[in-house]
Amino acid sequence: MSSSNQTDQINSNVYDIAPGEFDQGMTQGRKMFGNVMTGLVLSCVAIAVLPLASILFMLLSNGLVRLFQDFPSVFTELPPPPLVDGGGFRNAITGTLLTCLLGALISVPFGVLTAIYTVEFGQGNKLSQFVRFCTNVLSGVPSIIAGLFAYGIVVLAMGTFSAIAGGVALSVLMMPIIIRTTEEGLKSIPREVRQGLVGIGATNFQGVSSVILPASLPFVATGVTLALARAAGETAPLLFTALFNQYDSRGLREPIATLSVLIYNYAIAPYKNQNELAWAAALIVVLLILAISILARSLTSKKIY
Amino acid sequence: MTNPSTRPTSTNNAVSDDVVIRTENVSVYYGAFQAVRNVYLDIPKNKVVAFIGPSGCGKSTLLRCYNRLNDLIPSARVDGKITYQGIDLYDPKVDPVEVRRRIGMVFQRPNPFPKSIYENIAFGARVNGYKGDMDELVERSLRGAALWEEVKDKLKQSGLSLSGGQQQRLCIARTIAIEPEVILMDEPCSALDPISTLRVEDLMHDLKQRFTIIIVTHNMQQASRVADLTGFFNAEAGEGGSRFGYLVEYDRTEHIFNAPKEQATQDYVSGRFG
Numbered sequence: 001m002s003s004s005n006q007t008d009q010i011n012s013n014v015y016d017i018a019p020g021e022f023d024q025g026m027t028q029g030r031k032m033f034g035n036v037m038t039g040l041v042l043s044c045v046a047i048a049v050l051p052l053a054s055i056l057f058m059l060l061s062n063g064l065v066r067l068f069q070d071f072p073s074v075f076t077e078l079p080p081p082p083l084v085d086g087g088g089f090r091n092a093i094t095g096t097l098l099t100c101l102l103g104a105l106i107s108v109p110f111g112v113l114t115a116i117y118t119v120e121f122g123q124g125n126k127l128s129q130f131v132r133f134c135t136n137v138l139s140g141v142p143s144i145i146a147g148l149f150a151y152g153i154v155v156l157a158m159g160t161f162s163a164i165a166g167g168v169a170l171s172v173l174m175m176p177i178i179i180r181t182t183e184e185g186l187k188s189i190p191r192e193v194r195q196g197l198v199g200i201g202a203t204n205f206q207g208v209s210s211v212i213l214p215a216s217l218p219f220v221a222t223g224v225t226l227a228l229a230r231a232a233g234e235t236a237p238l239l240f241t242a243l244f245n246q247y248d249s250r251g252l253r254e255p256i257a258t259l260s261v262l263i264y265n266y267a268i269a270p271y272k273n274q275n276e277l278a279w280a281a282a283l284i285v286v287l288l289i290l291a292i293s294i295l296a297r298s299l300t301s302k303k304i305y
Numbered sequence: 306m307t308n309p310s311t312r313p314t315s316t317n318n319a320v321s322d323d324v325v326i327r328t329e330n331v332s333v334y335y336g337a338f339q340a341v342r343n344v345y346l347d348i349p350k351n352k353v354v355a356f357i358g359p360s361g362c363g364k365s366t367l368l369r370c371y372n373r374l375n376d377l378i379p380s381a382r383v384d385g386k387i388t389y390q391g392i393d394l395y396d397p398k399v400d401p402v403e404v405r406r407r408i409g410m411v412f413q414r415p416n417p418f419p420k421s422i423y424e425n426i427a428f429g430a431r432v433n434g435y436k437g438d439m440d441e442l443v444e445r446s447l448r449g450a451a452l453w454e455e456v457k458d459k460l461k462q463s464g465l466s467l468s469g470g471q472q473q474r475l476c477i478a479r480t481i482a483i484e485p486e487v488i489l490m491d492e493p494c495s496a497l498d499p500i501s502t503l504r505v506e507d508l509m510h511d512l513k514q515r516f517t518i519i520i521v522t523h524n525m526q527q528a529s530r531v532a533d534l535t536g537f538f539n540a541e542a543g544e545g546g547s548r549f550g551y552l553v554e555y556d557r558t559e560h561i562f563n564a565p566k567e568q569a570t571q572d573y574v575s576g577r578f579g
Contacts, residue, residue, distance in 0.1 A: 190416070199412065200406075201402055201403070201483060202429070210428060
């Protein structure tokens, strides 16, 4: 085929359409294909959302009744013995809050300072690369391993299950989340601001402590809340660290009840009342995590850069 | 190729006053790449010195040597000698933080700290150990940067709430609050509108009573308006094809713009290239 022939073809009949004419048939076909694909994607989205929606539905339909029926008492009373009606799980609510708080007390200072080191002082040196790698590994460690770790260093050492051991186990899980979000926050500070700090003769420490860290606080707060949300729902690391307690814990050195372990224990118990309490507790945990996540979102929106 | 290692002519008649910064045979490397080659240049006291030249000619790189900002780039290396008041800036005994306290810098993009207007100035002073009346210093610095009238009623507001031109003047106020001897300005008006630019230029005229100013600019009109002395830098391909910057000519601004000695300067200032 000669080249002039080819040009002819391109000009005249490749698209088989004359000037000023619209090819309705072809457009129809393309539209149809587009619609089918959109439908396909939407149905995938529906399938992805389905588990979450059904979990929420199950929790609401099974837990809400109990919450409303004995409204204040689920929050204010202790779990009843088997075959006794009523009761609540105030010990588990305070226990969850307490172990999460302990976890945060341990993980926030270490996590934030670690992030400050890797971003501001280490700046990509071997040690900070190593720390970052370890953080990634740590975030992939199964939570039951964190529980084993706390069992090994706290429970065995103290000779008893305790709220402290639970807090230590949770802090291991919270640490990587806090490190990562804090690192993100520190990295979000523009280079110009860092240069400005250097330009006025601020030392690295002065710059970080009075400008860079305060400006990254929304990120740090987001990280802390996300870590709390994660910790509030954890069961495995608490099973053999905080253990469980039928009553209010009288101190940090005693076994303590938590919502997640209460759900675990009561869901498999052969008593109807206990099963109902487990549903109500599950609903509370999900609502707690939802509230914390919303808080995290609103904190992120306060960011400066 | 002209020989860039020769001393540019006429520095002697240009620089008769006290020399604040002396640049002797300075070359700057980023790794193996030579960014600036063999610069000799003296900065006299209480003058405005402009560095002009096409992109990549090393004028900003050289400017950043004067407050050791290149130290932040791990691969950067400075050869030759830069002295400030006779002190070798790159002496191992010299703390770069101290250098930056004596030689302040205003950057290309306004970079106020995410703090209040008041704190933007007070922070720098406090960092440098200022013990006097802070309110008085803040007012004096803001007046010095021609910003006081605009912000005196909103000192508690964030520095980021100001317009670009105001932010840049806030950065100048922040710099003069620490009372450096030299102020380095790296294209301070390139992110500003023409009116803000004029205000900053006016400010430079006032500031040179108290400070020595070195300004890097792409804007030749700006150099001719504000500078007493102008250095023209150019870039040239060296062996291996990598480009390096060097100082072509350094003289009184009116000589550079009206009667330059080098053809390259003539071509550049008349707009034939760059």
